[in-house]
Amino acid sequence: MPLKPLTIARLKSEGLILLECLSGSRAYGLATPESDTDIKGVFYLPKSYYFARHNDYIPQVSNPSNDIVYYELGRYIELLLQNNPNMMELLSTPTEHILYKHPLMEAFSADWFISKLCQKTFAGFANSQIKKARGLNKKIVNPMKLEKKPILDFCTVLIDNRSVALVDWLHNTATDQKHIGLSVMAKATQMYAMYVDTTGGLGFSGLYQHVDATQLRLSTIPLGMTPIAYLSFNEQGYSKYCRDYKEYWQWVANRNESRYQATMTHAKEYDAKNMMHTIRLLEVAYDIAMTGKVIVKRPNRDELLNIKSGAREYNSILTQADQLSAKILEAFEKSPLPEQPNEQAALSALVVVRDQLYSNVN
Structure with a gap:
């Protein structure tokens, strides 16, 4: 039979909270009139939960906005032993910002963890x-810009001892990219021999299949055909641009x-x-x-x-x-x-505290 969910209301009604403190800007002394009220604390599981299956362990309980979070006692000690900043600050909360502290929490010394x-x-x-x-x-x-640059923007045509941006060359020569055939040049990274099918009958593949293409297309070139120019593709630059574009617009969506x-x-x-x-x-x-x-x-x-x-x-x-x-x-x-927290002292105290918490619980 599945265990009933634990909620903050239930933690409070069943007296399961061991520590409750103001946190965030109010604990830091940095609150302004616009500041939210954040609360962090520690609770212990009901006995039936604690002795249930391992997969049923509940490490924390929070409200939907996560500005109120309570950590299960064992998880709290585990994070303290990792010197987790949030837990170290919770352990050292100034007295005036402690809303409730069970006497058993005095068993854990800050000196063990720092x-x-x-x-x-x-x-x-x-x-x-x-x-x-x-x-x-x-x-x-x-x-x-939202409009993504096409692969052609990262290509340069080498012709007549000069280099020209491919998009400019296509425009100036009134050439459709679909009529261009590329073949790989041996021992030349991202360099291609470029041919133009003026009749449209050679069946060249064109430079790309669709506007979001990540690779240039190769074509079967007839024997003896002479290239009209050579094309250089900045593949590394295009790959980086695509990564940056994706990361940027994901950031915009999630910010x-x-x-x-x-x-x-x-x-x-x-x-x-x-x-x-x-x-x-x-x-x-x-x-x-x-x-x-x-x-x-x-x-x-x-x-x-x-x-x-x-x-x-x-x-x-x-x-x-x-x-x-x-x-x-x-x-x-x-x-x-x-160099490290005193794990032995912390875990020994945890056993003693748990024993006292559950000794009188059915």
Whole structure:
């Protein structure tokens, strides 16, 4: 018999929540009147679920918008042992933003989890966001036309000791691409001998089969026929263009339109909110290396909100990120933090806590 779904309402009504905290901008001290209220927390499975089939394990429960998320106790500890930034911040939530904390959650010490692995998870994630930001900047600065370029735009005709764009040559000579035959030139990459069928009776294949073609077509050329010119095809350039075109228009289709419009409004050509959190993550990583603590509430609210507002130039933020990354690398090399979290202590405490949670449950 399938188990009934777990919902947030059920977690609350059955007293399954172990930790509930404000998260996101409110926990960071960066909330503005427009900010949403994000909540993260920890729950434990009902006993019947926990001892059910392995495939029935439920690692998290969230609302449809994912701004309220509760992680199952075992999943929470698993992510902490990976130094997952979201979970490390949840573990270190400032007291004033903790909405509820079960006494058993005191069994888990932050000292067990903070390790040099944070350099990879915090700074590594931040740097991945910088890479995305560079890509976003490129898309905004270099928008692509909806009309896709045809393969012929990447071809050049070599004739009379000069090169001419194929589309210009076709126009100037009033030649239909269907009347052209190509044959491969030995030992010449993407170079073709080009023939024209002036009578239409040779049955040449033409240059392509349809407008979205990714390859040029070859034809059977009669023996002794002399090429009128040679054609060079920039296949690598065309392949890259096709990849960029597909990626760009997928991005347009899937982008957060309100975030994009905000980006265009401040005219700095970067996702300001994303860049603010990138700098914030790097600063948290540096704090961890220097203090051994995850400082969730940021002391430089005005500076970070200045980035979010789009007041900073894109290149200056990237420079700041690069400088922070260098400082983080040096700080972690000198840090006395352990290389890895204390897995044995964390898992032992998890067993004790689960035992107490289920000892009086039917």
